Amino acid sequence: MSKNKTEEALVTVQHLTRDFDVSPPWLNRVIEGKKKAILQAVSDVSFDVKKNSIYALVGESGSGKSTIGKIVVGLLSPTSGVVRVDGVDLAREADKTRLEQTRAGIQMIFQDPFASLNPRWKVKDIIEEPVTARGGDAHGLAEKLLEQVGLSAADVSKFPHEFSGGQRQRICIARALAAEPKLIVCDEPTSALDVSVQAQVLNLMSDLRERFGLTYLFISHDLTIVQHMADTIGVLYLGRLIEEAPRDELFGNPHHPYTQMLLEAAPKLDGFGREVEPPKGEIPDPINPPSGCAYHPRCPIAVERCKNERPGMEQKNKSRVACFLAE
Amino acid sequence: MNKQAGREPVLSVANLSVEIPTRQGTLTPVDKLSFDIEQGRILGVVGESGAGKSMTGNAVIGLLDPPAHIAGGEIRLKGRRIDNLAREALRKVRGKEIGMVFQDPLTSLNPLLPIGEQLTETILEHLPVGKTEAQNRAVAALEEVGIPAAAQRINSYPHEFSGGMRQRVVIALALCAEPSLVIADEPTTALDVSVQAQIIALLKRLCRERGTAIMLITHDMGVIAETADEVAVMYAGRLAEIGPVRDVLTAPIHPYTQGLMASTPLAAKGKKRLSQIPGAMPRLTDLPDGCAFNPRCPIAKDKCRRPPAPNLDSGGGNAACWYASGARS
Ligand SMILES: Nc1ncnc2c1ncn2[C@@H]1O[C@H](COP(=O)(O)OP(=O)(O)OP(=O)(O)O)[C@@H](O)[C@H]1O
Ligand SMILES: Nc1ncnc2c1ncn2[C@@H]1O[C@H](COP(=O)(O)OP(=O)(O)OP(=O)(O)O)[C@@H](O)[C@H]1O
Ligand SMILES: [Mg+2]
Ligand SMILES: [Mg+2]
Numbered sequence: 001m002s003k004n005k006t007e008e009a010l011v012t013v014q015h016l017t018r019d020f021d022v023s024p025p026w027l028n029r030v031i032e033g034k035k036k037a038i039l040q041a042v043s044d045v046s047f048d049v050k051k052n053s054i055y056a057l058v059g060e061s062g063s064g065k066s067t068i069g070k071i072v073v074g075l076l077s078p079t080s081g082v083v084r085v086d087g088v089d090l091a092r093e094a095d096k097t098r099l100e101q102t103r104a105g106i107q108m109i110f111q112d113p114f115a116s117l118n119p120r121w122k123v124k125d126i127i128e129e130p131v132t133a134r135g136g137d138a139h140g141l142a143e144k145l146l147e148q149v150g151l152s153a154a155d156v157s158k159f160p161h162e163f164s165g166g167q168r169q170r171i172c173i174a175r176a177l178a179a180e181p182k183l184i185v186c187d188e189p190t191s192a193l194d195v196s197v198q199a200q201v202l203n204l205m206s207d208l209r210e211r212f213g214l215t216y217l218f219i220s221h222d223l224t225i226v227q228h229m230a231d232t233i234g235v236l237y238l239g240r241l242i243e244e245a246p247r248d249e250l251f252g253n254p255h256h257p258y259t260q261m262l263l264e265a266a267p268k269l270d271g272f273g274r275e276v277e278p279p280k281g282e283i284p285d286p287i288n289p290p291s292g293c294a295y296h297p298r299c300p301i302a303v304e305r306c307k308n309e310r311p312g313m314e315q316k317n318k319s320r321v322a323c324f325l326a327e
Numbered sequence: 328m329n330k331q332a333g334r335e336p337v338l339s340v341a342n343l344s345v346e347i348p349t350r351q352g353t354l355t356p357v358d359k360l361s362f363d364i365e366q367g368r369i370l371g372v373v374g375e376s377g378a379g380k381s382m383t384g385n386a387v388i389g390l391l392d393p394p395a396h397i398a399g400g401e402i403r404l405k406g407r408r409i410d411n412l413a414r415e416a417l418r419k420v421r422g423k424e425i426g427m428v429f430q431d432p433l434t435s436l437n438p439l440l441p442i443g444e445q446l447t448e449t450i451l452e453h454l455p456v457g458k459t460e461a462q463n464r465a466v467a468a469l470e471e472v473g474i475p476a477a478a479q480r481i482n483s484y485p486h487e488f489s490g491g492m493r494q495r496v497v498i499a500l501a502l503c504a505e506p507s508l509v510i511a512d513e514p515t516t517a518l519d520v521s522v523q524a525q526i527i528a529l530l531k532r533l534c535r536e537r538g539t540a541i542m543l544i545t546h547d548m549g550v551i552a553e554t555a556d557e558v559a560v561m562y563a564g565r566l567a568e569i570g571p572v573r574d575v576l577t578a579p580i581h582p583y584t585q586g587l588m589a590s591t592p593l594a595a596k597g598k599k600r601l602s603q604i605p606g607a608m609p610r611l612t613d614l615p616d617g618c619a620f621n622p623r624c625p626i627a628k629d630k631c632r633r634p635p636a637p638n639l640d641s642g643g644g645n646a647a648c649w650y651a652s653g654a655r656s
Contacts, residue, residue: 278525
């Protein structure tokens with residue numbers, strides 16, 4: 001990789017793989033003769049997130065989005081492969097101060113604003129915790145941040161239950177901002193929110209990105225949100241990255257048959273009376289994924305080679321695509 | 328809504344109110360709701376969380392959780408009142424005439440019985456057929472909803488199916504007694520896009536081929552656009568707007584529907600900012616006077632902040648708003 005390219009990427013993910021041991025308990029294995037079972041949640045995934053951009057990971061349930069997000073913030077470690085944020089390998093960096101600094105620069109916002117706030121803490125303590133935990137000065141910080149996320153400074157002494165879902169997600173965002181992060185990983189940040197409130201939170205995230213030069217890794221299964229928010233989109237299927245493209249390219253000219261199916265199946269606001277040919281089949285068992293290309297059993301254009309060989313990511317115009325037959 | 332002359336709606340709901348007595352006073356999660364669904368039509372019911380969609384559906388099928396209860400209005404199924412039936416009579420109607428599909432398929436299935444038995448039981452209870460015929464129909468019902476190798480899978484238990492397959496089984500169960508009305512409450516919300524597309528296609532086909540009337544509750548406007556014939560928009564327990572799906576989605580006349588449509592990312596079409604509605608839907612415990620939407624409404628005037636609350640007639644029959652823009656006829 002050229003020097004220039006690494007400089008503009010804030011996050012580089014290379015050949016990332018994460019396995020989970022999902023074997024039955026030891027005793028059952030002995031008595032019932034069951035084998036060890038490994039679930040590969042993320043399989044050889046590589047991508048870069050450019051500074052000050054929004055990179056979205058999309059894919060259906062179980063495709064590995066959250067697992068990648070957790071590895072990027074350092075909540076999980078990779079089985080193999082490397083994730084660097086600002087040049088620092090979170091799993092292997094020996095320099096403690098450097099590691100701490102990088103960690104503090106990465107914040108995560110979760111799907112459920114109800115579960116992710118401690119109900120017994122006042123809003124002030126919740127927001128300032130990332131700073132005070134490191135012995136920093138948090139004087140007046142919560143008040144300032146609450147105003148920046150569109151709430152009122154007077155809200156500092158309230159408790160989470162006094163807020164609506166959208167307001168709670170704003171509090172989560174304020175807390176994430178307290179650490180002056182460079183990178184925010186958001187895992188389905190608005191899927192627990194209503195449409196009218198979702199718009200408030202998405203607008204806030206766009207504003208903050210411009211104000212503070214933030215970079216987002218944005219995880220979502222909702223293509224309409226991704227189309228609105230993201231600069232670059234990576235599509236995951238069964239733990240594998242199968243297509244990556246700039247937003248307009250992905251939506252205007254999808255190359256991978258799975259991406260094409262996903263875009264076709266998504267309901268359209270102007271799709272009155274639209275008859276979609278329903279997609280074939282279902283997502284396979286991740287413990288025994290299909291051989292070759294994981295999508296081949298459902299793919300309308302698969303050939304013999306797709307069963308035997310796993311396609312690598314190839315550059316196709318502005319996109320990267322993992323498909324032997326993509327044009 | 329305009330009724331076609333001479334055709335009786337399958338479901339007719341008039342001035343339906345549901346009340347819940349609580350320590351803070353009586354809440355009204357459904358407030359004087361009226362709508363009809365005709366044979367072979369799909370009515371979409373949309374609205375934000377807590378708008379009263381599920382309460383409405385549960386009231387129609389007589390499954391309100393006490394202390395919630397019907398406090399007024401009428402519900403008619405093919406002309407016959409069902410809101411005042413005794414429990415046992417209502418249970419019969421529910422199994423035979425109304426099918427139900429909920430968000431979580433496991434709530435509708437017995438985990439301890441093979442799916443074939445559950446289907447056969449339902450068919451035997453509601454249709455005049457013998458055991459063998461019931462079994463054949465059970466297999467046919469599973470085939471119809473697209474369960475591969477249905478005859479072999481008839482002895483499988485619910486947990487042996489994936490989420491999407493389970494939802495198909497529930498649909499087969501809801502339809503096996505050949506009901507005239509199906510109430511589907513967020514049937515695809517927990518499912519992936521590709522599975523959702525399969526389930527939606529299935530519901531549409533059944534509606535078309537069997538003439539089943541469907542009440543489809545969802546908060547997904549895209550699903551509504553592709554599936555529904557008419558749509559009812561609920562806000563804080565009341566009907567905000569109702570009409571043909573294309574009209575309501577492309578030319579809404581209630582300020583709430585207008586705000587809702589403008590705030591969906593699909594409507595932003597390349598604009599950087601989404602248009603947003605300030606605030607959030609009020610809780611039932613502190614509904615404002617007059618129109619429930621007035622604190623968030625960009626065109627609210629004094630009249631909107633005073634009782635009475637506007638109803639559909641206030642907005643020319645399709646929108647509960649004193650100032651509905653350009654009322655449709
Ligand atoms: N701790 C774990 N132990 C075992 N398996 C796991 C674990 N965490 C995740 N998995 C499995 O890894 C796969 C990927 O899960 P992940 O949560 O990353 O998916 P996702 O794309 O975020 O899905 P969703 O859209 O449902 O949130 C799934 O098959 C999941 O069951
Ligand atoms: N037992 C109860 N006591 C008090 N309020 C209740 C009770 N059950 C429901 N409610 C209220 O009734 C209202 C209507 O609820 P309902 O479940 O019909 O909403 P919904 O439109 O289906 O929402 P969602 O999209 O979240 O499913 C809500 O405001 C809810 O808080
Ligand atoms: Mg996830
Ligand atoms: Mg509901």
